[in-house]
Amino acid sequence: MTPRQHTETMTEEQAVWFAEVFASLVDNVELVVLGKTRIVQLAITTLVSEGHLLLEDAPGTGKTSLARAIAQTIDGSSGRIQFTPDLLPGDVTGMSIYDQQRGVFEFHPGPVFSNVLLADEINRASPKTQSALLEVMEESRVTVDGVTHAVPAPFMTIATQNPVEQAGTYRLPEAQLDRFLMKTSLGYPDALSTRRILEGVRVSAHQRTIPAVLSLSHLDSLVAVSKLPHTDPTILDYVARLVDATRAAPEVRLGSSIRGALALLRSSMTWAASQGRTFVLPDDVKQLAEPVLAHRLVLEPEAEFDGVTASSVLAQVVLDVEPPAERLPE
Known part of the structure; x- marks a missing residue:
């Protein structure tokens, strides 16, 4: 049961x-x-914010399990x-195939027609195939042979890159990187988590299922409520100064x-x-x-040649930009 919806303030x-449901979602995914x-x-x-996630990880860190669990x-x-490298745009979006019996072209949807799409090793495909994801990531729809088809809602792409083996890969263009709300890395589990994984070795990761804790319709309510926290003008100014x-x-x-x-x-x-x-603090901005x-x-x-990374630059920017004094909303 969801609380009454308000259009102005939370x-x-x-x-x-929201906090209780969010925690239950996290706890459920952590079963896997x-x-x-x-x-x-x-x-x-990322899911509740209606965005897409990019994971840069070595093979075998649980990226597929994360997508399936969500x-x-x-x-x-x-x-x-x-x-x-030989993947075609139609393999991503779907394609129209001629039906000889009916004498018409029939659209056969591709893998993007799902709520959570895992795009594994996205940088191994050609730029043309990579770009096939651009429209669907931005507008939640694909256009094939001049006909537009909406994908299911919600729609979230979890794309992965392998940072170790770069032979035969194509660097993602800035325009496509910009469409991912976040980029992070799962990394390898710690010793305790590794032992728990080994204890469950009799059940394949692809056979493991977890119960749903939220329906798609209630997820819509969660998304709507996530847009309600108060953002003080000083928070808007802080975000603008960080980006600048x-x-x-x-x-x-x-x-x-x-963006x-x-x-x-x-x-x-x-x-x-x-x-x-019910309101955003500067620490929320710093965290993300x-x-x-x-x-x-x-x-x-x-x-780059000197070993500087984007993460280290961001860390310095966060240190240099003075956050606003925290204050409760009126």
């Missing part, structure tokens, strides 16, 4: 309800993805695309776009609600600055 009742609370929280924040948790469908500072950093050739600023504010509202608050903004920065070649 109530304490809504904040408590062990020892990665922070990453699961970021993934659920889909099962919201009682939704999941799809998977293994990106390869990424553009002014000497190591950066191209700073964050306005990055919107993504940081939108995800900070969801994060604040997940903490049971690196996963939301770092992948949007293009560094100067000299800085």
Whole structure:
């Protein structure tokens, strides 16, 4: 049962309800993805903020399990695309096939027609195939042979990159990177989590299922409530100054776009609600600055050669930009 919806401000009742449901979503996914609370929280924040997630990880860290667990948790469908150099755009979006008996072309939907799509090793496909995801990630629809088809709602892409083996890969263009709300890494589990995984070795990861804790219709309510936390003008100014500072950093050739600023504010509202608050604090923005903004920065070649990373630049920006004094909303 969901609380009454309000169009202007979030109530304490809504904040408590949101935090409880958010925590139950995280706990449920952690039944499969062990020892990665922070990453699961970021993934659920991305889902509720109506965004997409990019994971840069070595093979075997649980990326597929994360996507399947999120889909099962919201009682939704999941799809998977293994990106390869010979993959075609139609293999992603679907294609029209001629039906000889009926004498018409019939659209056969591709893997993007799911609630949670895992785009595995997305940087192994050609730029043309990578771009097939652009429209659906931005507009939740695909156009094939001049006909537009809407994908199921909600729609979330979890794309992966392998940072180890770069032979035969195509670097994601900045325009596509900018469409991911967050970028993070699962990494390997700690020793305790590894032992728990080994204890369950008799059940294959692909056979393991978890119960749904939220229906798709109730997820819509969760998304609506996530847009209600109060954002003080000082918070808006803080986000603007952070983004501007990424553009002014000497190591950066191209700073964050306005889409990055919107993504940081939108995800900070969801994060604040997940903490049971009706308003956004500067710490919410700080918590998400690196996963939301770092992948949007293009560094100067000299800085990259010297070992500078986008994450380190972001960390320095957060240190240099003075946050506003925290104050309760009126």
